[in-house]
Amino acid sequence: MSREKSNPLKSLFEPGNFAVIGASRDEKKIGHAIVRNLLKGGFKGGIYPVSPKSGEILGMKVYADIREIEDEIDMVSICVPSGLCLEAVRQCSEKRVRNIQIITSGFSEVGNNRDEEEMVAIAKSAGSRILGPNIFGMYCGASSMNSTFSATGINPGSVAILTQSGALGIAMIGKTAVENMGLSAIVSLGNKSDIDEADLLEYLIDDASTRVIMMYIEGVKKGERLIRMLKRTTKEKPVIVIKSGKSKRGAMAAASHTGSLAGSDRIFDSIMKQMGVLRADTLEAAFDWAKFLSICPEPGGDNSVIVTNGGGIGVLATDACEKFGIDLYDNQDVLKSVFGPVTPSFGSTKNPVDITGGAMAGDYRTALSAPALSGEMNSTIALYCETATFDSENLAPMIRETFERHLAANKPIAYAAVGGESVEKAMALLRRENVPVFSDVEPAVSCLGAAYRFYRYRKEPIEPYCKPDINAGRINEIVDSVIADGRNSLLAAEGREVMIAAGINVPKSGIAKNIGDAVDLAESMGYPLVMKIVSRDILHKSDAGGIALDLENRDDVMHAYEAIIHNCRSYRPDASIEGVELAEMAQKGVEIVVGAIRDASFGPVVMCGLGGIYVEVMKDVSFRSFPLSVNETMGMVRELRSFPLLLGVRGEQRKDIEGVVDAIIKLGAILKSCDRITDMEINPLAVYEQNSGLKALDVRILVKNPKEDRT
C-alpha cells in the first residue's frame, strides 16, 4: 500500500482488471485488436470486453455496459467513435474506474477542445485519470499488459518509451524489435488532456525494471511540473529526449500538427540540459543511447582509452571524443607498459593506441583486457578496420569476451567495426545479443559521450535554491501603480526603483524641475553626468535633442539644461515637460544582458548573454528554469561563448562574475514575487572588476494585469 501511495499511477501500469469499451469480434477493428493484444501478451489481470453486442470475444464474456461488471476495474480502454466517448467516460466515472485510456481521436488535435475538457472534468470528479485521447495505447512489462491496438510481441526489458506521436510510437516499437531492445513500458501520450510526461515519470522513477527512459516530445504544456519530475528522475536514471520543432518552420509544423504552442526551442534545449536530460537530434542516436545505457555499466571516472588497428579511424575517434566531451587517458608510461607488448614499433602506444593492421584476435584480447583490468582507465573505445590478416570469424568471439570482461569490471566499452559482409554479419549478431557494437566510429563514441554526460550530471551535488533577500512588497506596489495607471511597461525611473528594491545596483540619478534644482542635484551627485528630458510626450529623446552627455561641472549642467529645454520646446511646442533627469555617467565595463521571462510552457525562465548590440547579432545567450542554485547559475554564465570576457582577456582583471550570478537570481526572484511581471531585461548590465560590482544601465520591465487574461 505504501508503494501504491508513492506511485499514484501504479494502477495504470499494473491494473488488476482491464475493461475494453468498444470491444469487437471484427478482427479488423481496434476494439478487437486491443482485447487480442491483452490476451496474447499474457496480461496478468482480468480482461472485460464491453460492447452492446453481447456474447463472447476470443472466449471471453462480453458485457453490455461497464456498470454491469461486478469486479473493480482499474483500467479501461475506450475505442468507440468520438461522438460516444463522452457517454463512455460518464459510465466509467459512475463505475469509479481508476484509469481510462481513450484511443479515439477527433478532440483537441482537431480543435475540439470542449468535449476533451468535459471528459477530463467528469473523470476528475470521480477520481479517475485519463490517458489520451488520440493514442495507440500502452504497454507495461511488469504486468505483461499490451493495450495497444498495433504491436504484438513486444519484448520485455529495461527501456521505457513515452511518445507524443502515435505514428512514430508504433514505428518505434517495431524498431525495438529489430534492435532487440527490451521495453519496460511504452506509453502513447496523445493529446495529454490529463496524464502527461511528468505523471508517467513519477511512476518510472521508482519502477525497478526501468533503467532508461526515452521520450518523444512535440510540445510541453505543464512545464514547471515536468521540470521538477525530470530533476528527480535524472538523478536516478538517464532520460533521453527527442523533441521535434527545433527549426522555425519545424516549430510551426509541430504547432499545427499538435494544436499546441511549440515554444522556444532554445529555452527547451537549455532547460533539458539544466535537468540533466540527454537530448538526441535523431531517432538513431536516441535508440543507440537508450540501448547502450541500458546494457553498459556507468563509467567510474572521467577518462577513456581508444584501441584501434587503423590510424585513420583512431584519429576520427579522437575527433569524436572531443565533440562528445570524452577525456582521453594520458599517462604515457602506463600506456606504454600496458599496450607495448601488443604494439609493433610502427604502431603507437599513445592514446589512441594503434596496435596496427597486423593485430590478430589475441592481440585485441590482450589490448582490450588492459583497460578492463586497469585501476586508472575508466572506459574503452574499441575500433576495428577489416584487414586481410584478421580472420573475421574471430571477431565476434573476441568482442564478446572483451565485453564480458568490461562488464565484470563494471566499465563501459563501445565497439566500432568497419568492413564488409562478414564484419556486418558479426555486428548484426552481436547487436542482437545486446553487445554495444556499431558500424561507424561516431555513434560508438556518441553513446559513450551520453554515458559520460549522465555520469557527470549525477555526480554534481544537489544544492539548495537561492532565496535572495528582495523587497517584494515595494516591487508589488510599484507594479500595482503601473497597472492602475493602465500601462503595460515601467518607466525608466520605476524600473530603477524595482532594481533598488531587489538590491541590484543602478547608476545614481534624480529629477530636477528647474535649472537651480538641476545644479544643486548635480553638485550633490558628482560628475560626470548625463542629462535627459523627462516628458511623456517625447518618446525619442535623442531625436528631440533631449539628451546631453559628459557634463563635467556646474557650467556644463546649466548650458545643457537650457539647450535641452530649448530643443524640446521647438521639437514639440505642446509637450508637457516635467523636468530633466540627471544620472551618473557609468563607466563602460563588460556589457552583458540578463533577463527573466514567464515562459508559456516552463514558467519562470532567466537568461543571460553577451550584451549591447551583440545579443541580437551573435545570439550568445543561455537560459535556465528558475529557481536556481548558485552553481547552476554559474553554469549558465560559463556556458556563454563570450564567458572569457568576464574572466578578463588580454591581461584584464577578472570581472565581478559573482555579481552577475546574483543579478540573474534576483531577476528570477522578482518575477516569482510578482505574478504581474511577464518580462524583464537589463541591457546593458555593465560588469566591472571583481569587487567593483556592476550597474544596470537600462532596465525594461513589462507587466500584464492577470485579470485581463480572463476577458
Place this chain on the structure above:
Amino acid sequence: MSREKSNPLKSLFEPGNFAVIGASRDEKKIGHAIVRNLLKGGFKGGIYPVSPKSGEILGMKVYADIREIEDEIDMVSICVPSGLCLEAVRQCSEKRVRNIQIITSGFSEVGNNRDEEEMVAIAKSAGSRILGPNIFGMYCGASSMNSTFSATGINPGSVAILTQSGALGIAMIGKTAVENMGLSAIVSLGNKSDIDEADLLEYLIDDASTRVIMMYIEGVKKGERLIRMLKRTTKEKPVIVIKSGKSKRGAMAAASHTGSLAGSDRIFDSIMKQMGVLRADTLEAAFDWAKFLSICPEPGGDNSVIVTNGGGIGVLATDACEKFGIDLYDNQDVLKSVFGPVTPSFGSTKNPVDITGGAMAGDYRTALSAPALSGEMNSTIALYCETATFDSENLAPMIRETFERHLAANKPIAYAAVGGESVEKAMALLRRENVPVFSDVEPAVSCLGAAYRFYRYRKEPIEPYCKPDINAGRINEIVDSVIADGRNSLLAAEGREVMIAAGINVPKSGIAKNIGDAVDLAESMGYPLVMKIVSRDILHKSDAGGIALDLENRDDVMHAYEAIIHNCRSYRPDASIEGVELAEMAQKGVEIVVGAIRDASFGPVVMCGLGGIYVEVMKDVSFRSFPLSVNETMGMVRELRSFPLLLGVRGEQRKDIEGVVDAIIKLGAILKSCDRITDMEINPLAVYEQNSGLKALDVRILVKNPKEDRT
C-alpha cells in the same frame, strides 16, 4: 592519343601491361595476392610476375628481372621488403616503366624520408611516376584492374575512392560491397611521395565512368595544386571529403600517425567549402552521400516537398531541412490541389504534407507521383512510419515505382522508413537495388542536402579573380629594408606605408622630433589627435605613459608632448627616443579584423572576422584560399555570424562592405606580391558607413627571409 595527353595518369588507371616485382607462389604473401587479384579481377592487359625464383605463378611465366620483359610495361607493383625497394625502382626506371606502385612500408611514415626521396628522384629521372609507398594498391573499373593485395570481387560502378589510410581503405572496400556501391576506382595514396590527390583528380575529372569522388584525407602537402584541381573537379562532379584531425588532439594524433603536419582544420574546412567540396563528418554520411549522388538525378531547382504518414517525423524532417539548407515548397494552393485528394481532413496539405497513418500504398503512389510530375516541385522527401493498416509487403513495390517516376522525371527523392523487421527487410532489399532508402529521417535529408549544396555550387558563375592595383615595387622595397635590418616584423609606420602602397586607407599620421614640429604637424593634420612615443627601446607604450589620447588643440599637444617625454625618460632613462608620432583619432566604426597568411599546406590564405577583443573570444572568423573573385570574397564576409553588424543593426546605415571585400583582396595581393611576407593582420579595421570607407587602425606584418629556410 589526345585523350592520353589530357590525362597523364591514364597509364596508371588503364595500363597495357602490369608487372609485379616480388611476385610469389606462397598464397599468404602479398606478392601472390596481387597477381591473383589482377588475374581473378579479369585485368584486361598483360600480367608479368617478377621474382628471382623462376617458374610459373598461377600459370603465368615468372621473370627473374623486370628488364628481361620484352613488352613495354605501363605499371609495376613493388612488394619486396623495404631494403630492396630502391634497387627495384632503379630497375624499373631502366626499363622505363611509366608507373610504379610501391606497396612496401617503412619509409617516411616511420621517419625514413631519405630512401623515399631517392626512389622518387630515380623514378623522375626516367619519367616514371610513383604511387605510395605504404599502400594496399588500387582498383580501376574501366581496365578491370585490381592491384590490391586484399580485396577480391570489387563491384564496378561510378564512385571513385581516394584514401590516405590503408586500413580504412580496405575496410571501405568491404563497406561498398555491403552497400552494393559500385566503384569506378579506388586508390591507396599512402605516403604520397609523388602522386597525390590532385594528380588523381586530374584523371577522374574526365573519367566518364566516375560520377562521384570520395576522399579520405589526413594531411595535405601540395595544397595549392589540390585547390586548383578541386575547383575544376567540383564544377563537373561531386567531391566528398572525410578529413580526420578536426579536434586539437585528433590533429596531433594524425600528425604522429602520418608524419605530416596536420595544419589548421578551420582553414581546411573553409577552403573545402570554397571549392564546393562536400565535407562529411562521419564515414556513414560520406557513404550515404556518395551513393545517393551516384544514383539520384541532380535537383533542377531549389525547393523540396515532404510527404509523410506521421506528423512527428514530418516535423523532424522539417527541422533537418533547415539544418541541411533545403527550402520547402510553399505554394499552398498547388499543395492543396495536388495533395488534397489523398489527405484526410485531419491530415495536412501544407508542406510537410501529412497524408496520415491511414494512408495505403495507393495513397503514397498518388502523393509521391505528384512532385515527380509537377512543374514546380524540384525534389521529394518521402517518409513512412510503420502502421497497422499499411501492409508492409506493399512498401517496397510502392517505393520502387515512385523512385522510377522520379528518375524518369529527372528529380531526386530520398526515402526514410521507420519500423520493425518487415520494414527493415524491405529497406535492406531496396538499398541493394540502389534505391535511396534510409532507416532514419536525418540521413535521408542530409543526402538531399548534399545534392543541393553541389547543385548550388555548380550554378554559381565562374568569375575572374580580382587583380587589384597595388604598388608591389614599393611594398618589396619596404620589406627588403626590414629584412636588411635583421627584423622579422614591420614597425607601425612601415605597416602603414605598406597599406598606403596597396591603397588601403589608414589614419593620417606623422612623426615629430621636437615640440615645435609636433605643434606644426598637429595644426596641419587637424584634431582630435593621438600622440605616441617613438622609441625602439620602449615596447609597451602605455606602461611607459607614452600615449596621449583626445588631443583637441595646440595646448593639448604641447602638454601631451612634455608629459610623454617626461614619463618615458623616467620609465627608462637610457631609452633612445626618436620623437613622437601624431595620428588622427579615427572614429569608431564597426571593428573587424582582416588578415592574410601563408599556410603550410595551402599557400596564401586570407581571413576576416569580428574584430577587436571579440576575435579571440567569439572566434567568428572565415578563411579563403587566395586568389579570389569579388563574389567569393563577399561570401566569406557574409559567412560571419556578425555579418549583420556590417549590414547595420538597430536602424544603422549599411556599412562599407565593398571596402571590406577590397581590403581582403588587397591583403591577399600583397602576400602574393612579396614572398617574404608570412603573416599580415589589420586589427581593428574600422568600417564606416557605405561610401565613407574604412581605416586600418592597427597593422601587423611579419616577414621571413626565405634564405633562412635553407640553413
